[in-house]
Amino acid sequence: MTHPLLSLNQATIKYAPLADALRVTADAGYTSIGLWREPVAEVGLAASVKLVEDSGLRVSSMCRGGFFTLAEGAERRAAIDDNRRAIDETAALGAPALVLVAGGIPAGSRDLIGARSRVTDALGELSDYALEAGVTLAIEPLHPMYVSDRAVVSTLGQALDIAEQFPAEAVGVVVDTFHVWWDPQVLDQIARAGASGRIASYQVCDWATPLAADVLLSRHYPGDGVIDFASLTTAVVASGYAGDIEVEIFNQEIWDASWPEVAGRTASAFDAVVSPYLSGVGVL
Amino acid sequence: MTHPLLSLNQATIKYAPLADALRVTADAGYTSIGLWREPVAEVGLAASVKLVEDSGLRVSSMCRGGFFTLAEGAERRAAIDDNRRAIDETAALGAPALVLVAGGIPAGSRDLIGARSRVTDALGELSDYALEAGVTLAIEPLHPMYVSDRAVVSTLGQALDIAEQFPAEAVGVVVDTFHVWWDPQVLDQIARAGASGRIASYQVCDWATPLAADVLLSRHYPGDGVIDFASLTTAVVASGYAGDIEVEIFNQEIWDASWPEVAGRTASAFDAVVSPYLSGVGVL
Numbered sequence: 001m002t003h004p005l006l007s008l009n010q011a012t013i014k015y016a017p018l019a020d021a022l023r024v025t026a027d028a029g030y031t032s033i034g035l036w037r038e039p040v041a042e043v044g045l046a047a048s049v050k051l052v053e054d055s056g057l058r059v060s061s062m063c064r065g066g067f068f069t070l071a072e073g074a075e076r077r078a079a080i081d082d083n084r085r086a087i088d089e090t091a092a093l094g095a096p097a098l099v100l101v102a103g104g105i106p107a108g109s110r111d112l113i114g115a116r117s118r119v120t121d122a123l124g125e126l127s128d129y130a131l132e133a134g135v136t137l138a139i140e141p142l143h144p145m146y147v148s149d150r151a152v153v154s155t156l157g158q159a160l161d162i163a164e165q166f167p168a169e170a171v172g173v174v175v176d177t178f179h180v181w182w183d184p185q186v187l188d189q190i191a192r193a194g195a196s197g198r199i200a201s202y203q204v205c206d207w208a209t210p211l212a213a214d215v216l217l218s219r220h221y222p223g224d225g226v227i228d229f230a231s232l233t234t235a236v237v238a239s240g241y242a243g244d245i246e247v248e249i250f251n252q253e254i255w256d257a258s259w260p261e262v263a264g265r266t267a268s269a270f271d272a273v274v275s276p277y278l279s280g281v282g283v284l
Numbered sequence: 285m286t287h288p289l290l291s292l293n294q295a296t297i298k299y300a301p302l303a304d305a306l307r308v309t310a311d312a313g314y315t316s317i318g319l320w321r322e323p324v325a326e327v328g329l330a331a332s333v334k335l336v337e338d339s340g341l342r343v344s345s346m347c348r349g350g351f352f353t354l355a356e357g358a359e360r361r362a363a364i365d366d367n368r369r370a371i372d373e374t375a376a377l378g379a380p381a382l383v384l385v386a387g388g389i390p391a392g393s394r395d396l397i398g399a400r401s402r403v404t405d406a407l408g409e410l411s412d413y414a415l416e417a418g419v420t421l422a423i424e425p426l427h428p429m430y431v432s433d434r435a436v437v438s439t440l441g442q443a444l445d446i447a448e449q450f451p452a453e454a455v456g457v458v459v460d461t462f463h464v465w466w467d468p469q470v471l472d473q474i475a476r477a478g479a480s481g482r483i484a485s486y487q488v489c490d491w492a493t494p495l496a497a498d499v500l501l502s503r504h505y506p507g508d509g510v511i512d513f514a515s516l517t518t519a520v521v522a523s524g525y526a527g528d529i530e531v532e533i534f535n536q537e538i539w540d541a542s543w544p545e546v547a548g549r550t551a552s553a554f555d556a557v558v559s560p561y562l563s564g565v566g567v568l
């Protein structure tokens with residue numbers, strides 16, 4: 001079966017155009033999908049909205065905004081503007097949250113602390129806009145191995161320190177097991193995030209070693225690695241989160257498999273290692 | 285020049301047998317070296333002690349003990365016994381600290397929390413032995429990308445939470461820039477570590493992306509990456525640490541270079557990006 005809260009993040013079937021992704025996901029019994037901006041842009045926003053409506057699927061989140069660690073200047077302005085467009089698209093597609101990847105340390109800089117402060121500055125510029133659009137900006141802490149070139153926000157605690165400077169409806173956090181499972185503080189920080197209504201998205205995939213040569217592609221089906229989904233999922237549910245749960249996997253082998261096979265395999269993996277900890281949740 | 289507190293960790297010239305490592309290090313003007321157990325074992329402990337004495341070098345640390353995350357049984361007993369031998373060797377060579385790599389999650393397990401608790405248990409068995417030998421067990425938090433297969437201790441704060449359960453003379457921590465630089469809490473935790481006399485070793489090398497295909501080999505000369513040695517070194521010095529500072533680099537290209545070249549390049553890299561923050565320290 002496919003759990004009623006399970007959402008297939010489109011990146012898991014990366015090469016599927018939007019229409020195919022929606023069809024494959026619905027056909028596999030899902031009721032929710034996480035979308036990415038690029039495949040939406042390929043068909044245009046209005047056509048995408050229509051495709052989503054016709055699919056009957058919920059859109060659990062939109063991926064992604066962010067990348068705003070640059071110092072003031074034309075490039076930073078362009079990034080802020082692009083985030084406003086991303087907020088518009090998220091609202092149009094009916095997704096509750098826009099996932100934000102903070103961005104890395106700008107080229108030629110060693111100022112990690114400064115880069116981090118510019119993330120907060122950017123949210124200060126965007127939070128009202130998001131609030132008006134009814135979209136939560138969801139800061140995704142990424143694993144610390146991505147800190148220099150992708151995301152200077154590395155832990156759930158750090159993401160919450162930033163988010164809590166804004167209204168909970170405007171800025172929340174993503175809890176992605178791959179990125180946070182290693183953190184000795186993760187269970188406490190999940191409880192903190194839930195207590196203040198800050199969990200905007202819960203995403204699950206697994207960690208296994210050796211890491212892929214391209215460390216971005218080291219994600220696996222839940223159950224194929226060493227992450228304890230019991231403790232993490234139990235903590236997320238106990239914190240009060242009752243939204244969709246996405247499976248988002250970047251993995252070349254999975255990308256090369258057929259889309260229906262991946263959608264089915266994802267649902268059964270989820271059922272085996274995540275669903276058991278969702279009793280009472282998602283009875284819509 | 286070669287800074288009086290600079291120590292060449294032997295792993296930086298990995299293929300050099302002990303006698304060569306000592307000679308190359310002394311010839312390059314260093315007064316200190318960090319040793320590894322394997323090259324010591326190759327010539328035997330007594331012969332190694334003699335070689336070190338003849339070299340005139342201090343031994344800044346011994347690498348490494350640890351790897352004690354296994355559940356109770358014969359393998360765990362062997363690991364504990366091996367750590368006692370490592371403490372003996374550290375004392376015999378006159379090094380103040382034995383660097384500990386905690387070990388990963390045991391094969392077939394997903395119990396990260398359990399693995400972490402067994403690290404504390406092992407230190408409970410070893411701390412008195414270390415105290416009597418005059419050796420500090422130095423827990424090295426490793427970058428979270430190594431958490432599953434190498435070290436379940438991932439942050440300085442976590443290492444201190446463990447170390448502080450024991451006397452400061454018995455259990456301390458290693459501050460290795462490569463492993464901790466990304467941590468949003470790192471400066472506070474360095475201050476905490478220094479205030480309680482827990483910094484047993486300060487090690488410097490740099491982080492650059494893309495990571496090497498084998499992520500263990502992604503370390504670089506200080507200055508060749510994005511780490512801000514100013515803030516980290518200033519924090520370590522301000523915390524009261526005045527011991528040797530090791531450069532420890534795992535990098536195939538550096539391993540393939542000539543040993544004197546590496547020793548010289550290490551000293552000049554250190555002088556360029558670390559020494560400026562050591563004024564008043566190491567005036568022995």
